[in-house]
Amino acid sequence: MFNYAYPHPALTVDIVIYTLRNAELKLLLIKRGGQPYKGKWALPGGFVQMDEGLEEAARRELEEETGVSGVYLEQLYTFGEPGRDPRERVVTVAWYALIPSDQIHIRAASDAEAVGWFGVDELPELAFDHSQIVQMAHKRLVAKLDYSTLAFQFMPSEFTLTQLQQVYETILQQEMDKRNFRKWVLALEAIEETGHKQREGQHRPAKLYRVKNPGRVDVIK
Amino acid sequence: MFNYAYPHPALTVDIVIYTLRNAELKLLLIKRGGQPYKGKWALPGGFVQMDEGLEEAARRELEEETGVSGVYLEQLYTFGEPGRDPRERVVTVAWYALIPSDQIHIRAASDAEAVGWFGVDELPELAFDHSQIVQMAHKRLVAKLDYSTLAFQFMPSEFTLTQLQQVYETILQQEMDKRNFRKWVLALEAIEETGHKQREGQHRPAKLYRVKNPGRVDVIK
DNA sequence: TTCGTTAGTGTATTAAGTACACTTAAATGT
DNA sequence: ACATTTAAGTGTACTTAATACACTAACGAA
Secondary structure, eight states: OEEEEOOEEEEEEEEEEEEEEEEEEEEEEEEEOOSSSSOOOOOEEEOTTTTSSHHHHHHHHHHHHHOOOOOOOEEEEEEEOOTSSSEEEEEEEEEEEEOOGGGGGOOSSSSSEEEEEEESSSOOOOOOHHHHHHHHHHHHHHHHHBBBBGGEEEESSSSSSSHHHHHHHHHHOOOOOHHHHHHHHHHHOOOOEEEEOOOOOOOOOEEEEEEESSOOOOOOO | OOEESSOOEEEEEEEEEEEEEEEEEEEEEEESSSSSSOOOOEEEEEEEOOOOOOOHHHHHHHHHHHHHOOOOEEEEEEOOHHHHSSSSSSEEEEEEEEGGGGGGOOOOSSSSSOEEEETTTTTOBBTTTTHHHHHHHHHHHHHOOOOOOSSGGGSSBBBBBHHHHHHHHHHTTTTTOOOHHHHHHHHTTTTTEEEEOOOOSOOOEEEEEEETTOOOBBOOO
């Protein structure tokens, strides 16, 4: 039992985990096994331990659900309306993570819950205020493509310019001109040729590129 | 006494309250009367009540310390490193507020604490991790001037273009060309002439403008 | 060697941002 | 009334970034 002179809310982290698969933006959901919202899909998350920081808690949950670590993770917003959880006052610090498309051979889940990747346009009804969280995450993601190098966080260690362009086109939901895109992205000086080529399909092989500073997201303009 | 099966952190809100005075960006600090960090300056803030939302709590604290309400308030970030408060685990949801320069005839403070406006370049040593919070708030503020109409939140109901330019110059710490600034800001179509003029000093009177959507902050470009 | 497919490239046009200096309208002092 | 001081107000040329647009190159398969 833990006693306090004043009431304390419970504190959780929830994570919107994005990846790109089949030219579609997907996010990870977990089917709730217990009440409330039993059987509904929800964002992965859980309680913050007393001896861990908030980002640390988010990375722990991320690793537990997907097995991945070291990926891009950013705090999104903190949600704490009274009544957002019917049991007790729960405040959640929401985060979003981007997983490169080559790291999704992750184990399904740590515990026995049902886990699934959902296209952002085919989301089921979500538990709690999680659809509000997802909505805000998507807005942030789209906005950041415009003024940062965030999109590179989706790329595998080597990738073609066409693949990179598809990432932008998928998330922004608009087609782009190939020549203009290449001119623009190369002018950023954030990627470089690896010297390798990707030979696949009956056509000219594509040059492979890598991100110069893989972990880093820079503001551009 | 309040009992929980699992330990809960305490939850606070802290607010970076900005205003502009004498062509200087200032923020409000409160001298701590009790331990820890007794006598040190700190951001205004306090515990979140169990029946109020997070923004509600921030607005309550803002109103208690400054008497102002209805001003621009935005969530900044949530800080929750274990050990940031020596007494117990305290997680704080940090906000920042912008107060128009004509609303600073506010009452000094609700309680007996010492309260003061400090220029952002002349801040004293701060309690807790508050200097980290201030640093992040300043970064956000500067960034948002570039891609939103945030700066208008500092303006009184009627203002001259020169005053508006000074707001940008003060916060961005760089001089701007008068003609280019006017061309740019008028092209935003976010402000309009009031028809009034400001006569003061031995020079040509300036046209007064107002913000078209006073509460609103739009992303530009 | 022809066909199918995706990779890769340049130029002209338009829009936005930057650099830069004089005139105007008022108040003050003689 | 006139000259002086002060900040308000205005336009144009130049530079840079964004856009529109179509063909050639390199490979695999038949």
